[in-house]
Amino acid sequence: MALQIYNTLTRQKEEFVPLHEGFVGIYVCGPTVYDDAHIGHGKTYVNFDVIVRYLRYKGYRVRYVQNITDVGHLLDTGEDRILKGARRERVEPMELVETYTRRYFEDMDRLNVQRPNISPRASGHIPEQIELVKRLLEKGYAYEVNGNVYFEVSKWPEYGKLSGRKVEELKEGARVEVREEKRHPADFALWKRAEPEHIMRWPSPWGEGYPGWHVECSVMSTKYLGQPFDIHGGGVENKFPHHECEIAQSEAAYGVPFCRYWLHNGMLMIRGEEMHKSLGNMITLRQAFAQYDPLAIRFFILGGHYRSQLDFTDEAMQAADKGLQRILGTVRAVRERMRSAGSADEADEADAGVLTMLDGIRVRFEEAMDDDFNTAQAVAVLFDLGREVNTLLNSGQPLSGATLAAIDALYRRLGGDVLGIVPEQLPEEAGVGLTDELVRILIEMRAEARQKKDWATADAIRDRLAAIGIALEDGPEGTRWRLAR
């Protein structure tokens, strides 16, 4: 079945057909690196991470570009976010940028978000941005006033096609303070003159200044992906004006479409409210990691559709944590059985019935993901797989190494490669070695106690291990241990 994608530009699901067969170019608006990433960033980049992973699973070669904004993104006070952050921490602007860029990637790594192929920085693409502004001036779509260059929205009739807004309506009710020098309130800055105290500045044909925020995305997406390119992603809150401006600039400058499929993901809410500094409900990823397993946060995010809003609450997170443990519990059991089965089973064959079941799961999983990346549905399929596998594991019937390997491979493929929630190595597996050996000694001692029906000793061992986060589970094939959070 073909992949269907909801295109915000056309407001409908469309079959995805890339520009060049076998290759997908995708650009996603990245963070402005002036502070730690919060769980809202987590949702956005996990959402797009899975989209990219699935495209790769489908066999496409994907080039994923995600910018790092390190200049030109202003606060409503007109202050540059980077400069403000640098002043706050008394460091050079680029020092601040470096710090938070690194921290951003560290946070994303913990969420198991694969890094983009290219993470271009706005400050590293100033000449290209000046080039675009020049071109817009030459073609008559922009005008310069006092060292500032603005895009003239009224010259571009298609302005508003993404967000469904009309330029005439923008005048009304807008809270934008209208700068006198603009010809129309909706005109937006392509280049800004640097005031004397503004230290991030570059020479340009219009004097010393810095680029407007929207320009970097137009420039860096097409520089690495061409124009037009396949997919542009970002949070809904950037649909207008950011994305609208990107389209206008790029299409006015080059006369060809900018991007073919627009994807917008829904925002993350905190107990029903938008996360906002002024509401004091901001949760950084680092804070969240202190309380929850990063993979559980990822799993929580995948429990909803990427286009929907998602409400972050303690209860919902706990449910997600439990749910993930359930899935990983099955994976752990399969891998343990593989290990204890040994590698000696040459000539063994996978059970045909099991293979058929696995194939059915794979098909249902793909159907869910093909339908506009329905991860919630895909996760449900994984739960169904878990029930089947657990039943198989408990049935007492012998399972060949090949059968177990096929099950494990499917988990790695769907749960690992695509959803990114099944690790290559579970924590217990990583800790094999000393921890495993120590725990096994205790398990043996406990087994002896149990044999003598010395329940007090047996339970004491179990309780004390539980107290340090190691859970013991007695089964027909002996006792297993796992890390319990």
Place this chain on the structure above:
RNA sequence: GGCGACGUAGCCAAGUGGCAAGGCAAGGGUCUGCAAAACCCUCAUUCGCCGGUUCGAAUCCGGCCGUCGCCUCCA
């Protein structure tokens, strides 16, 4: 004020014309020395409310109520 999204069980959340996925929680059972894990069963005659279209609607249309987002250079 303008534009848009959503409202599904105690909670989270899929489903967009044919008798309501999945997870968490809860109750019962199997297994266990007791647990844990796992499995089985139960858990929305109903999808904010009121109308309409249809043989048939959670799904389409209209109205109302409620929540949220954008119009502020927040992912």
